[in-house]
Amino acid sequence: MGTGTKQEAGVKPTSEIKSAVVRFAGDSGDGMQLAGAQFTSTSAVIGNDIATLPDYPAEIRAPVGTVAGVSGFQINFSSESIYTPGDKVNALIAMNPAAFKAHIDDVDVGGIVLVNESEFGKMNLKKAGYPEGYNPLDDEEMNQRFQLFKVPISRLNTEALAESGLGNKDVNRCKNMYALGMVYWLYDRPLDTTINQIDSYFGKKKKMPEVAAANIAALKSGFYFGETAELFPVQYHVAKAAIKPGKYRKITGNEAVAMGLVTAAKLAGKDVCYCSYPITPASNVLHALAGMRNFGVKTFQAEDEIAAVCAAIGASYTGQLGVTGTSGPGLALKSEAIGLAVMTEMPLVVVNVQRGGPATGLPTKTEQSDLLQAMYGRNGECPVVIIAAQSPGDCFDSAIEASRIAMQHRVPVILMTDGYLGNGSEPWPIPDHTKFEKIKVEHATDPETYQPYARDENLVRPWALPGTPGLEHRIGGLEKQHITGNVNYEPDNHQLMVEVRQKKIDRLAKLIPEIEPYGDPEGELLVLGWGGTYGSIYTAVGNARKEGKKVSGLHLRHINPMPTNLGEVLKRFKRVLIPELNLGQLRMLIRGKYLADARGLNKVQGRPFLVEEIEQAIDLMLQGKYGDREYLRPHNGLVRVEDQDYDFTSIDGRSQS
Amino acid sequence: MTQLPILTAKDFASDQDIRWCPGCGDYAILNQVKKVLAKIGARRENTVFVAGIGCSSRFPYYMSSYGLHSIHGRAPAFATGVKIANPDLDVWVITGDGDGLSIGGNHLMHILRRNVNVNILLFNNRIYGLTKGQYSPTSETGKKSPSTPMGSIDLPLTPLSIALAAEASFVARCIDVDKNLGEVLERAAAHRGSSFVEIYQDCNVFNHFAFKHASDKDTKEDNIIRLKNGKPLIYGKDRDKGIRLSGDYKLEKVVIGKDCQEDDLIFHDESDEKLAFMLSRMSYPEFPEPMGVYYDVKDDCYEDLLTQQVADAIEQRGEGSIEKLLNSGDTFEVK
Structure with missing residues (x-):
């Protein structure tokens, strides 16, 4: 969005813009995630508001040059508050034809497309699946539609590093920094943050000063090329955002979960025992915690998902904060053990960084399709607490809340995040740790009064730790007698125990905050969401309200139990829209529990909602165009009632109508 | 205290x-x-x-x-x-x-x-x-x-x-x-x-x-070997039988005094992983089954x-x- 261009003698004109969406795309070995992360750090440090969306393939190295192997990183940076990584791309950096092909459709008309021309040879065009003889860079339509900048980045990088003393392979690996340098110039960003990080990583940590020097040289060369070559007609400038003064850090959801767990354990005077099996996109929670041994954190990479949850329960049994982390398929494997934690009423936190399913599904892409699995995916009547984080930074608070409830109420808590939250990042105002509330956790000690299944006013049974004399008792998966905890198969006792386990969760609702919509307290339409869709929904509702529409928003953190006043809030609105990255799982819960005629916007495309998709659904709801349809789906960013029927026999599934 | x-x-x-x-x-x-x-x-x-x-x-x-x-x-x-x-x-x-x-x-x-x-x-x-x-x-x-x-x-x-x-x-x-x-x-x-x-x-x-072969009071001593660290593999009610390593590195049952002397038998070594594995492969009725500690090392x-x-x-x-x-x-x- 431009707000003015100034021209001074001898320098290129600078155009002041409010925000921009930049996407780096290349082969998965091209270092695009790194370039994106650097651009993010720099933008955060200079005070823009940011939101990012890494988008990488499931294969570490899919065949080089193919569309399957394209890795992308999108960042939205702004001088205003933003809540999503952006809809349309303003500048695409495409390091090869496959990256160009995979991402060009997302670029705004008139947007910048910077391509590494060196890689647009016959072979690479073929690998990308372009027909023989066709080069999109020569396509007139492409040149008219976009501002296409063809720069032989590979060659220029090699020339710039001719004196570096590095081999060809190592030189070539610096080309991401060359490209990054050009983009830094284009958006008027300083180089020092990246230079410092290259220096401390390659120079100091890895003790490879020559690699550090080459990367820095490539970065600077790219920047100077941007400055001196008559390539870009203008340089863009995005001012600092007016965000609240204070100290911030760039944070991803997975980092925030790790930090939240450690903080919660400390607040409770306990240590974290994080037991996990590597799984995308949850693994870097394990990595982060493994690096925190000096906090007393014990990480255990188990032999499988089941062993991971079992070990976490074992750790909780001895009085520590037992946590397991996973993604959808792993949650499925853990379900029996989670049932045991429900039966034995053991504290347990299960972090589920959701991804596209079912089965292996889309391992690196985001989705919200594990909600009902979290709610019901176990044998027997087996309620657990479910909490959903709504932004990368919010993963910190949610992890503390999940840990607190697990420890104080002796229940398994499933903390739902997703691939987008886990790997996405935002600036996070660093909280004042002195203001954190202690988490009070009591353990049974008195043999005179101890009964394993006696309960307090919240129906919580005592947490008696092995090692405590006089409290020896036996727990397990068989039904237990109320109060005594002895194995018991009596009909009335089972009814009582099933209901007490349910009631324990239900009563928690009274201890969690009531919920109020943002926007007006009542109106025509309530847009209800949960989890990682918060940013898109919040932005869309805000935009609709600016246009005078009577829309409010409500975002659930506590999904089981739900806030006590939710039913009442729903009744204040004529219509309810629930956008979800699944086929309507929260919608089903809301319809079932509150008999509300909620309608959905449901997207399962491995990507977060675009703001404009939700805006369109809001309009269709307000206009009453949903008719009898329970939900609509977006296609290519468009939500159209007439575009909803699949032709399952046609090649692309699109209806011919 | x-x-x-x-x-x-x-x-x-x-x-x-x-x-x-x-x-x-x-x-x-x-x-x-x-x-x-x-x-x-x-x-x-x-x-x-x-x-x-x-x-x-x-x-x-x-x-x-x-x-x-x-x-x-x-x-x-x-x-x-x-x-x-x-x-x-x-x-x-x-x-x-x-x-x-x-x-x-x-x-x-x-x-x-x-x-x-x-x-x-x-x-x-x-x-x-x-x-x-x-x-x-x-x-x-x-x-x-x-x-x-x-x-x-x-x-x-x-x-x-x-x-x-x-x-x-x-x-x-x-x-x-x-x-x-x-x-x-x-x-x-x-x-x-x-x-x-x-x-x-x-x-x-x-x-x-x-497991009658190993638990029956009357016959079990002929069907099991009681392992003792450092001692030869001897078994039998009359303690007249043993286990020897043959020339082609196979275990064989022998009668002491007839086929060989006690010193020719395998001596149990709880720190020997290969021996432990060989013992674990002995099964009734081809062999008597070893009982006791097969293997014990510090780690x-x-x-x-x-x-x-x-x-x-x-x-x-x-x-x-x-x-x-x-x-x-x-x-x-x-x-």
Whole structure:
């Protein structure tokens, strides 16, 4: 969005813009995630508001040059508050034809497309699946539609590093920094943050000063090329955002979960025992915690998902904060053990960084399709607490809340995040740790009064730790007698125990905050969401309200139990829209529990909602165009009632109508 | 300090009625375990029995210590979590041939290779008892059972070979009704690391006399070898038979005084992994089956190494501060 261009003698004109969406795309070995992360750090440090969306393939190295192997990183940076990584791309950096092909459709008309021309040879065009003889860079339509900048980045990088003393392979690996340098110039960003990080990583940590020097040289060369070559007609400038003064850090959801767990354990005077099996996109929670041994954190990479949850329960049994982390398929494997934690009423936190399913599904892409699995995916009547984080930074608070409830109420808590939250990042105002509330956790000690299944006013049974004399008792998966905890198969006792386990969760609702919509307290339409869709929904509702529409928003953190006043809030609105990255799982819960005629916007495309998709659904709801349809789906960013029927026999599934 | 009361075997019994079938080999094992705990001065409060699912896995309910009756096959994983979080507890894992080798085979392998300091008692009755008599991973080929009316076509596993292949640091075998059970359990408890003990256990309802060769008073001494570290492999009621290594590195049964002298026999060496493996491959009726401690070596325990890493990290980086943690990474000031 431009707000003015100034021209001074001898320098290129600078155009002041409010925000921009930049996407780096290349082969998965091209270092695009790194370039994106650097651009993010720099933008955060200079005070823009940011939101990012890494988008990488499931294969570490899919065949080089193919569309399957394209890795992308999108960042939205702004001088205003933003809540999503952006809809349309303003500048695409495409390091090869496959990256160009995979991402060009997302670029705004008139947007910048910077391509590494060196890689647009016959072979690479073929690998990308372009027909023989066709080069999109020569396509007139492409040149008219976009501002296409063809720069032989590979060659220029090699020339710039001719004196570096590095081999060809190592030189070539610096080309991401060359490209990054050009983009830094284009958006008027300083180089020092990246230079410092290259220096401390390659120079100091890895003790490879020559690699550090080459990367820095490539970065600077790219920047100077941007400055001196008559390539870009203008340089863009995005001012600092007016965000609240204070100290911030760039944070991803997975980092925030790790930090939240450690903080919660400390607040409770306990240590974290994080037991996990590597799984995308949850693994870097394990990595982060493994690096925190000096906090007393014990990480255990188990032999499988089941062993991971079992070990976490074992750790909780001895009085520590037992946590397991996973993604959808792993949650499925853990379900029996989670049932045991429900039966034995053991504290347990299960972090589920959701991804596209079912089965292996889309391992690196985001989705919200594990909600009902979290709610019901176990044998027997087996309620657990479910909490959903709504932004990368919010993963910190949610992890503390999940840990607190697990420890104080002796229940398994499933903390739902997703691939987008886990790997996405935002600036996070660093909280004042002195203001954190202690988490009070009591353990049974008195043999005179101890009964394993006696309960307090919240129906919580005592947490008696092995090692405590006089409290020896036996727990397990068989039904237990109320109060005594002895194995018991009596009909009335089972009814009582099933209901007490349910009631324990239900009563928690009274201890969690009531919920109020943002926007007006009542109106025509309530847009209800949960989890990682918060940013898109919040932005869309805000935009609709600016246009005078009577829309409010409500975002659930506590999904089981739900806030006590939710039913009442729903009744204040004529219509309810629930956008979800699944086929309507929260919608089903809301319809079932509150008999509300909620309608959905449901997207399962491995990507977060675009703001404009939700805006369109809001309009269709307000206009009453949903008719009898329970939900609509977006296609290519468009939500159209007439575009909803699949032709399952046609090649692309699109209806011919 | 006040003197802790001395506990007897009875003190380790819980107040629950035992629900194993009358005549089940589990009773003998339960009694021996209680005796051994009393003998070694175990404390009830520091002792945790962790079990999976199956007849044997009801064991924790009958002990007066802490107990966790978990889910099928996963007891080693729970036990690992317990030991990681509190290495001071004495943990016993009770499992069976189905629980430990079929549904939980993976976890058994991994707790052994990590050498978590627990005592694993695998009650091998070569049958699924709790589900009413289906064949198990240790049942002999051809076993007729409700699920294999025409005889099983699976090749059975040898639990000790599995344990040794999984890098176990202590491997032993004994019989539910034999006098050496107590001795072996004591050795297992004393060993620092994963102690794996296979116990031949008679399921008198679904697989009675599966181990008759090894338990029958009149004939067993001809069918088992009682292992003693540093002593030759001699067996037989008259102690006149032995095991020798033949010229082509195969084990052979010999008669002492006739085929060879005592000195020509194999001498048991508990630190010899290859010998232990060879012994584990001896099976009745081709060979007498070795009983006692096959293998016992010192090795680091997982939980000790993990605790050490935590201590090292604190020493190198100082005790973690939440304030520093929150302020780590890419930080910046907004003014």
